[in-house]
Amino acid sequence: MQLISGESNDLDDMRRLRAFVGKRRHCPSKGQNDTHHVSYTEFRRRIFQRSSSEGPAESTPLATGRQCEPSFEFDTVCQRLELDSPPRHHEQAQRVLHGNLPETALVGGMVDHGAVTFGDFAARGRLATENHPEQGWEWRAAVQEEAGFDEKRHILQPFAILDKPSVSQQGKSVIKLAAPSLLNDYYTNLLDCSCNGMIALALGSCVYLWNSETRGLAGYLDLRPRPGTPYHQVQSISCLSWSRDGRALCFGTRRGELQLWDVEHKQNMRCLPSHLSVVRALSWKQQLLSSGSVLGHIHHLDPRAPTPLVGAVVQKEGICGLQWSPGDDRLASGTTDGHLCIWDSDIAGVTRSRQPISTMEQPSAVKAMGWCPWQRKMIATGGGWKDGELRIWDTDSGTCVTSTNTNSQICSLRWAEKNKYLVTGHGLPHHQVNCWSWEFPSLTPIYQLAGHSHRVLHLAINPDSTHIFSAGADQQFHIWDM
Template sequence: MTLTDMTSPERSSGGCASSWPPLQEAGSSPYMSSLCSPSGIPAVKRYGDRFIPNRSAMDMDMTHYLLTEPRKDKENAATPSPAREAYRRLLPKKLFNNHTRILAFQNRLPEPANNFLAELRADAASIQDKPAKQRRYIPQSPERMLDAPGLVDDYCLNLLDWGSANVLSIALGNTVYLWDASSGSTSELVTVDEDDGPVTSVSWAPDGRHIAIGLDSSAVQLWDSTSNRLRRMLQGVHESRVGSLAWNNNILTAGDMDGKIVNNDMRIRNHAVQTYHGHHQEVCGLTWSGSGKRLASGGNDSLLHIWDVSMASSAQSTGRTQWLHRLDDNLAAVKGLAWCPFQSNLLASGGGVGDRCIKFWNTHIGACLNSVDTGSQVCALL
């Protein structure tokens, strides 16, 4: 029931109705006795229904009086305690700030104890105070210098290779030397005959023990570095010098001066299992992808080929050459080749003196992603 119902003409005409509210006998309820006078006129001012606040019925002066003046306890006339008096004095100050307004607006809120912005500023200041992270140190002088007399000055040859056993192989003329980086010792692996030399390429097998050697006589030799013994001789496959070699598990891939590339399975007698024809001049660089499914070859004819194992197998049966991509954006011989170890379709290639660029290729679509001019021919990439 609302206040409107209580003060409607139906209820107020003729005094207080006998049916609502149900009046009791005098003295039975102080509230009901003060609600209506004997003449039917309300004796006190009503401030509104307690369940439905009415702003127009609020009396701020009365509210302030009731909060600031001590209430007389009719039932107990004892002197109020000091705590009660202190509470009475503090209550209006905290609520009204010595004003009769209930809401008091201030220009600025007090900052909390843990100010978020202040913490951010402190963190930024501490970061600025920290010294800058040191960049990776790149030495400007070599750790060790090795004499290399008789090193053939030929861009298309591959005369250095570092094995997984931390041993460096280097071909000097007709001799292959091994330098152990752990102990610093140098040993001679083999010196080939004058008719077979000079050595035109070297490549360590994945086991770090066996090493393949390509010769000017078109032969390929497989040596055991621990016993200095010749394990196998590959002949009759190439007709010119073998200047590039690459391993794919048990498959040794060799590229010759005529542009022919042959996959040799070192586990079987008839080792030549696949042949790629695509280059018109000497093969300068060879490298297999990490998955072993694709081979990149660079030639002195400025061509870069991407070969797929499955396509090479089908080409072997049909007798036709099949490459996945033939990339002819290079302006000079392509020798330096390297596959990205964490992105299988990304390949980097380096060009000769007429190109001087490192190019990055997407081998899925055969597109050049970027080209960086180094100012000099690129001999190797890792």
């Protein structure tokens, strides 16, 4: 095959350059007399001269002046962790690390937080979008439809009403809405309600925003892949969380990406440094964001700072639950092998030697978890299908103060502060939502809300504790009037 004009000479230049670099690596002294050595700048100049006069040239053979940022060496992880339920489309959920690679490039040194306000990085968000054009995350209005959409994908619109409002056996009204493409994965966290009553629900590679007060779809964040990208390579969202003031929404993907959005102004604020594995859980501490990955890494990020990473720790097991306490003085992390770890509020520094202040165990993964809003040292956890036990722990003593067997998988858990209820979402055998009252030390069931045909993966409660929102593996979104 005949090469395009100009390409042969460029390749010859590259071969000579590689030989030149190889000789330089073995050269003991910079002062050796070798008249045949030509500088890299000269090679680069020749390539661009030929490209402008004769035809297209190859890309620059070597990166110039690239410097590696200081990085933190985490433990090498060379094993894959099984998901409780694999996604319907195969995705590269994890990247196996070889050698002594860190999970993420962690910049050394601590950051001075300074007097930066939360709204100050709208401009930084524009820079993040410009620097990461391949990300393709776009805000789209609810009424906007684009020609060429896959019809099968839009047969059932998100939040479309499936049935007229009905009444459950307990006398509670329920509205059933559509949640197509909801990932049936036990370890995901795809539903959250802001302090303003805005619902965020991740469906595949989109995040839909639905106003629980007006009962209307506000819009959605969509990942538009580059043309020609195979469907199985499109990354889906694995977790999301609203900031406490309801202005920012953060979501993580199955490929380790973290995106931070200003929902009010409908713009991307930052693409945060994150993990090289699935982001399983997110939690806010005022303006500080913590994220946990499938490889057991917990990162603490301050999105206002030029270098967002301010602290990190590592656990041996994968993270599937993460939550700061109401007083922001403790962080709870749940792992896939049944450990509930409690960390103090000192998150500064990047270290793998820090240990939790207490660790509690249960026979299954600690994914469903939540701090009690009015007993701030107490935390509730739900067991998986091998366990089914609902427990409340005293994190000061590290002991279980009460428990009850639900005889079913507990997939999700939330506290309703104003009603002082504990709400749990269940899998087999009944796929129901249970409400509990807790008067120390006993747990008493109040309501059993049936309506889902598959396990209730996610729960959310509005700020007034008047409605429970549930999303199930049956791809339905239910609103329960309390």
